[in-house]
Amino acid sequence: MQHGLAVPAWRWNLHPSLTTEDTMNAWQRIFALALATMLAWIVMPAHALDNGLARTPxxxxxxxxxxxxxxxxxxxxxxxxxxxxFGMKDAGYTYVNIDDCWMLKQRGARGELVADPAKFPQGIEAVAAYVHRKGLKLGIYESAGATTCAGYPxxxxxxxxxxxxxARWGVDYLKYDNCGDYQGKTYPQRYTAMRDALAHSGRAILYSICEWGNQSPWDWAPAIGNLWRTTQDITPRWSTDQPANRYPQGILDILDQQAGxxxxxxxxxxxxxxxxxxxNGYLDDDENRAHFSLWALLNAPLIAGNDLRHMSKEVREVxxxxxxxxxxxxxxxxxxxxxxDDGDTEVWAKxxxxxxxxxxxxxxxxxxVEIATTTRExxxxxxSSYTVRDLWKHTEAASQGSISASVPTHAVAMFRVWPGNGERAR
Structure with missing residues (x-):
């Protein structure tokens, strides 16, 4: 026996007609195939969830x-x-999403979720129908644990x-949170179970994984969901100066965690x-523009969180x-x-x-502060020349390669730059 191992004959004999040498060669081929398969899974990149949704953020x-x-x-x-x-639908906003607390504290007699009749007297299906008549889509919330973050099922x-x-209600988007007892299951297991359930629901439902960036979801979630949270929850402040694993996080705190x-x-x-x-109150106009600009440059989902019924003209314009x-x-x-990254100032590009x-x-x-960059950077x-368009002032200037602006406190200048002076898409 090789390597001093006494392997019983019955473990090796694939067929009585095979010689010992034939049997050993066969097992070597089997082991080689198994090893190749295992290595392929290890190095295989995570592919995107192929449900046809979220082709853009x-x-x-x-x-x-x-x-x-x-x-x-x-x-x-x-x-x-x-x-x-207010023109948001025309600008591309599509989803109207209900977050936590929409249901009763207990499931129904058949184990079903029950919309709170005091909040949704005609149920979720009626709300979905209303939203759909507006040419919009409805989103809903649940959690990949025994309870939601507010203690609902x-x-x-x-x-x-x-x-x-x-699916029966006509839901188009699911935000799936990370609260409650995990019942011994791993993060990928819990989120994969809902992915598979949505795939068999008979309806195209966009799948948003909200696990707060705890388990590096960028490494595994592309094969499971259409989007995945990268950080702890946001708060309407420029910065909280808290560690990345602490709740909540400000605009800059979250931005810093997107690198890489x-x-x-x-x-x-x-x-x-x-x-x-x-x-949402604590951000001034410059900070609002900076927040929106940075999220856009990151190809982030643009999910508004303010009271759309009573927003100011300035907020609507952002x-x-x-x-x-x-x-x-x-x-x-x-x-x-x-x-x-120069410490107090940064240059981002897309x-x-x-x-x-x-x-x-x-x-x-x-x-x-005056901030400058170049087309090369x-x-x-x-x-020989470039066109530099300011995306907030909606003005253009010619440049031979330099891009600069005086940028106010907690603010950005945002440009789109083309080589030459020809026609271009906006």
Missing amino acids: PMGWNSWNSFHCDVSAALVEATADAMVA GSIGHEQADAAQF LSQASHPGAWNDPDMLEVG LTNREVITVDQDWGGHQGTKVR PMSDGSVAVILLNRRRGP IGLKAA
């Missing part, structure tokens, strides 16, 4: 940031009305039934730095800036990345599909 609204548990059919329907009336162990119920994640994002599968806080939205919705090969580059000059500090091909 989803855009919409979610109830949590402004309303928490104070959610109702009246709120959702009024928000859908506002989304249409979770979906673990009920994935098939809950997914089928969402660009390889995971692509059509159908997106890094999600959390919902927008534009218009959320519906078509030129910035175009940057978010365009896929040029990878999401935006940081190309220079390739666009038409050969242009979107660029952000970020001032993290208090007090205005942001990755544009050499040309």
Whole structure:
């Protein structure tokens, strides 16, 4: 026996007619095939979930940031009305998403989820129908544990039934959170179970994984969901100066955690730095524009979290800036990345599909500062001249390669830069 191992003959004899040498060769081929298969799985890149959804980062609204548990059919329907009336639908916003607390604290007699009749007197299906009549889509919330974050019934162990119920109601989007008892299951196991249930539900339902970046979802979630949270929850502050694993996180705190994640994002599968806080009180106009610009450069889902019914003209103009939205919705090969970090100031850039580059000059500090970069630094091909378009001022200037701006406190300048002076898509 090789290596001093006494292997019983019955373990080796694949067939009585084979010699010992033939048997050994056969087993070697089997082992080689098994090893090759195992290695292929180890090195195989994570492919995107192929459900045909989220070919561009989803855009919409979610109830949590402004309303928490104070959610109702009246709120959702009024928000859908506002989304249409204030031009958000025309700008690309599609999903109207109900977050936690929409259901009763106990499942029904057949184990089904039950919408709270005090909040949704005609049920979720009626709200979905209303939203669909507006040309929009409805999203709903659940959790990959025994309870939701607010203590309502979770979906673990009920994935098939809950997914089928969402499909019957006409739900188009599921935000799947990370609260409750995991019942001994791993993160991928819990989220894969709901992926498979949605796939068998008979309805196309966009799948948003909300596990807060705990287990490096960018490494495994592209094969499971259409988007995955990369951090702890957002709060409407420029920075909280808290560690990355602490709740909550400010705009800059979340931005800093996006470095190095660009390889995971692509059509159908997106890094999600959390919902927008534009218009939620603590951010001033410059910070709102900076927040929206940075999320767009990251190809992030643009899920508004403010009260759309009562937003100011300034907030509405931020959320519906078509030129910035175009940057978010365009896929040029990878999401935006940081190309220079000078401490208080940074330069971020993102390739666009038409050969242009979107660029952000970020001032993290208090007090205005002059920030400059070059077309070479942001990755544009050499040309005799360039056109630089300011995506917030909606003005253009010619350049021979320099890009600069005086950037106010906690603000950005955002440009799109093309080689030459010819026709270009916007």
